[in-house]
Amino acid sequence: MECKNTRERLIDAAFAEIHERGYQGAALADILAKAGVHKGSMYHFFANKKELALTALKEKISAYFVFRYGAVATSNAPYLPRFFAVLLDASTRDFSKGCPLANMVQEMSNIDADFDATLKGLYGDLRATIKTILDKAVESGELKEGCDTARLALFVTVVIEGGILSAKASGDAQDFVAPIEELIKHIETYKKDKNETKRA
Amino acid sequence: MECKNTRERLIDAAFAEIHERGYQGAALADILAKAGVHKGSMYHFFANKKELALTALKEKISAYFVFRYGAVATSNAPYLPRFFAVLLDASTRDFSKGCPLANMVQEMSNIDADFDATLKGLYGDLRATIKTILDKAVESGELKEGCDTARLALFVTVVIEGGILSAKASGDAQDFVAPIEELIKHIETYKKDKNETKRA
Numbered sequence: 001m002e003c004k005n006t007r008e009r010l011i012d013a014a015f016a017e018i019h020e021r022g023y024q025g026a027a028l029a030d031i032l033a034k035a036g037v038h039k040g041s042m043y044h045f046f047a048n049k050k051e052l053a054l055t056a057l058k059e060k061i062s063a064y065f066v067f068r069y070g071a072v073a074t075s076n077a078p079y080l081p082r083f084f085a086v087l088l089d090a091s092t093r094d095f096s097k098g099c100p101l102a103n104m105v106q107e108m109s110n111i112d113a114d115f116d117a118t119l120k121g122l123y124g125d126l127r128a129t130i131k132t133i134l135d136k137a138v139e140s141g142e143l144k145e146g147c148d149t150a151r152l153a154l155f156v157t158v159v160i161e162g163g164i165l166s167a168k169a170s171g172d173a174q175d176f177v178a179p180i181e182e183l184i185k186h187i188e189t190y191k192k193d194k195n196e197t198k199r200a
Numbered sequence: 201m202e203c204k205n206t207r208e209r210l211i212d213a214a215f216a217e218i219h220e221r222g223y224q225g226a227a228l229a230d231i232l233a234k235a236g237v238h239k240g241s242m243y244h245f246f247a248n249k250k251e252l253a254l255t256a257l258k259e260k261i262s263a264y265f266v267f268r269y270g271a272v273a274t275s276n277a278p279y280l281p282r283f284f285a286v287l288l289d290a291s292t293r294d295f296s297k298g299c300p301l302a303n304m305v306q307e308m309s310n311i312d313a314d315f316d317a318t319l320k321g322l323y324g325d326l327r328a329t330i331k332t333i334l335d336k337a338v339e340s341g342e343l344k345e346g347c348d349t350a351r352l353a354l355f356v357t358v359v360i361e362g363g364i365l366s367a368k369a370s371g372d373a374q375d376f377v378a379p380i381e382e383l384i385k386h387i388e389t390y391k392k393d394k395n396e397t398k399r400a
Binding site for chain 2: 020021022024025096097098102103105106107109110111116119120123124151152154155157158159160161162163165166168169170171175178179182185186189
């Protein structure tokens with residue numbers, strides 16, 4: 001129990017510090033102080049700050065995707081109303097800090113190959129999860145057959161990430177919500193016409 | 201002449217180092233070495249690394265907006281074909297480094313008030329420049345009257361920034377181009393119908 005708690009506290013503290021200050025800006029001493037863990041204990045779990053950071057990003061961001069989008073993909077039809085509600089829900093977003101995944105891509109993708117590989121994987125996971133939702137919406141007859149769901153999933157991801165950035169830049173959460181509303185209008189152009197909808 | 205060259209070399213070197221490594225990751229010694237300028241000479245122009253960085257961001261990013269989008273706004277009708285061509289043109293973009301403005305927003309907006317104010321101004325300038333293009337397209341009868349150009353300009357900005365981030369994350373320039381193509385399809389839904397177009 002104690003071991004698990006120590007590891008979890010390190011992961012939580014590393015993620016919070018990196019989200020706040022970036023990887024280069026986050027001091028290991030601050031992470032350890034926040035976690036209430038001695039450096040020696042950290043080495044029992046992680047070789048160094050970088051391994052701790054990469055593990056924290058992988059675990060926390062994956063869990064967040066499952067919480068936010070995975071739940072839609074594993075629910076029941078109709079998928080689009082639930083998906084749109086999740087997209088529009090800004091209540092759990094902290095725009096002042098921005099998206100932890102986007103922040104790390106901006107900061108680290110071009111200066112460290114290990115970060116680049118981890119972030120490429122996480123970004124791919126986000127796109128894949130959104131593609132799964134859109135594929136289910138095609139199967140359920142909400143979206144047209146032949147809709148390029150990979151391309152549309154990329155577009156959704158782009159608007160989410162760009163919207164979070166805009167809200168961070170301006171300090172106005174509406175600068176996230178308005179583009180998401182435009183995105184939803186765009187997705188709706190791929191909806192199956194009512195009179196061609198068939199029951200599965 | 202010498203004075204101007206020294207200042208320009210400092211601005212160029214600071215911008216390049218910050219674009220490559222971020223503000224916190226860019227060492228003043230590296231900026232000075234790249235510029236070929238002694239620290240003492242720098243103090244003739246800038247009080248410190250931060251003042252140099254803020255000035256470099258303001259001057260270089262503003263000049264880039266004028267080069268890329270301002271030229272469309274000050275051209276002649278029709279505006280949309282030229283605007284779409286500029287949006288789609290990835291030839292001058294370095295996706296491996298990402299957008300210098302977005303990188304700075306991600307890294308600095310929430311941890312330094314001076315950066316926050318400067319970046320808010322630059323991000324607002326980008327949105328305003330794109331709004332001007334869309335307003336001209338309304339005036340010229342390319343877009344519907346009553347089209348919410350402020351909202352659409354925000355959406356365009358969001359897709360540009362999110363698209364650059366996606367291409368940086370994946371290492372694939374097509375992950376910028378495909379979302380821009382979807383964006384153009386969306387903008388086209390605001391086009392005036394041919395038979396309601398009037399000559400100004």
